[in-house]
Amino acid sequence: MSQDKRHLIAKRISEELEEGQVVNLGIGIPTLVTQYLGDQEIYLQSENGLLGIGPPPEEENLDIDLINAGKEPVTYLKGSSFFSSADSFALIRGGHVDVAILGVLQVDVHGEIANWAVPNQPILGVGGAMDLVTGAKKVIIAATLFNKNGEPKLVQNLTYKTSGIRRVDLFVSDYAVFEFTEDGVKVVEIIEDITIEVLSEKLGFELDYLSAVPMA
Amino acid sequence: MKKVIEASEVRNLVKSGDKLLVGGFGLSGSPLTIIDELLETDISDLTVVSNNLGEDSLGLHKLFVQGKIKNIIGSFFTTNKPAVTAWQKGELEIDLIPQGTLAEAIRAGGAGIGGFYTKTAVGTELVAGKEEREIDGERYIFEKAIKGDVSLVRAAKADKLGNLIYHTTARNFNPMVATAGKVVIAEVDEIVEVGELDPEYIVTPHAYVDYIIESKYVKKGGKYVESR
Numbered sequence: 001m002s003q004d005k006r007h008l009i010a011k012r013i014s015e016e017l018e019e020g021q022v023v024n025l026g027i028g029i030p031t032l033v034t035q036y037l038g039d040q041e042i043y044l045q046s047e048n049g050l051l052g053i054g055p056p057p058e059e060e061n062l063d064i065d066l067i068n069a070g071k072e073p074v075t076y077l078k079g080s081s082f083f084s085s086a087d088s089f090a091l092i093r094g095g096h097v098d099v100a101i102l103g104v105l106q107v108d109v110h111g112e113i114a115n116w117a118v119p120n121q122p123i124l125g126v127g128g129a130m131d132l133v134t135g136a137k138k139v140i141i142a143a144t145l146f147n148k149n150g151e152p153k154l155v156q157n158l159t160y161k162t163s164g165i166r167r168v169d170l171f172v173s174d175y176a177v178f179e180f181t182e183d184g185v186k187v188v189e190i191i192e193d194i195t196i197e198v199l200s201e202k203l204g205f206e207l208d209y210l211s212a213v214p215m216a
Numbered sequence: 217m218k219k220v221i222e223a224s225e226v227r228n229l230v231k232s233g234d235k236l237l238v239g240g241f242g243l244s245g246s247p248l249t250i251i252d253e254l255l256e257t258d259i260s261d262l263t264v265v266s267n268n269l270g271e272d273s274l275g276l277h278k279l280f281v282q283g284k285i286k287n288i289i290g291s292f293f294t295t296n297k298p299a300v301t302a303w304q305k306g307e308l309e310i311d312l313i314p315q316g317t318l319a320e321a322i323r324a325g326g327a328g329i330g331g332f333y334t335k336t337a338v339g340t341e342l343v344a345g346k347e348e349r350e351i352d353g354e355r356y357i358f359e360k361a362i363k364g365d366v367s368l369v370r371a372a373k374a375d376k377l378g379n380l381i382y383h384t385t386a387r388n389f390n391p392m393v394a395t396a397g398k399v400v401i402a403e404v405d406e407i408v409e410v411g412e413l414d415p416e417y418i419v420t421p422h423a424y425v426d427y428i429i430e431s432k433y434v435k436k437g438g439k440y441v442e443s444r
Binding site for chain 1: 294355
């Protein structure tokens, strides 16, 4: 997977965020979104009890107690707060996090996702994945459309283990942006130079635009 | 009652078969000194409730490698290779719980609440067999509260009464863990006189805390190292 694609996805997602929002970023492509926030005030939340994550620390200011949910050292910004894991998940589950940006293994056409259990490996980790899928006001998926074996991540039925019954809102991929509505998945815009027909063929099912007039 | 004890006295507070509640997220906020003391005992068959199983050969990882843990309840063990191997061989029982459910279950345990309904994990493999109920048109599952025999807490400072304050994200599960054990032991960087902590900033009131020990670990060069 090229760096360009990952950054393309991250940059596109940054356009979805609004000034003043509380945002939780998953590991991987979601973390790259911070590079495209410009001077927008976005408040980043970490499951292990921090609202107001700052950039990684300089070597001399490293404090290994102070980490994000991926256990990487971070800093905290002015106006930030620390709280317990129970308070942190009350924030998440209670719908006080505006946007969760998550990676994914699969999304089905109804917007149900699988993002915790890696197939053919012992399933011994879930972390906060299910709480975030369930609780965030809006869930945006950040992922390439195809995995490293060339299999599509957008599928008609999940073959990996579900993360919960909640329908995510948006899937920003390297080919297109998808929105999940009551009528299923719709294409919002095409990012890669490709037609919706070719994209449908690659995925193995028929895709429609969200609106009659394509916004691409 | 005198709460400040020598670290080695911790060895007498835990017995075989106990259920331990242990604070920490990775090694941040993990009671490393207390765990080291338990290595010096012959206790076994422990059930441990903790988000992870230590890391980098420290903390709960040591206790596990010594064969003292038979069952671990938490949210993330994938990165602990020896634990994964032991689980595959049937030598370690693992109960996987979503992180927020774990935090809330311990909170409920300490607060005298029998359990709670949550939307998290509804429809997933992790709640197979659990009671489901519809509330205001949405699906919830019932999660039982978690209580323990002994709570191992890591905080930044304690006063001699046992009031605790924490340091940055090392707080994590510790305030809940401090409420939900029959015996609560806190490991701290610094023990101060009563009155030195500002009541406005105390997170864990002393009523929860039974014993206090001073940590032998300090942070140095991006690691937790033994200092004394």
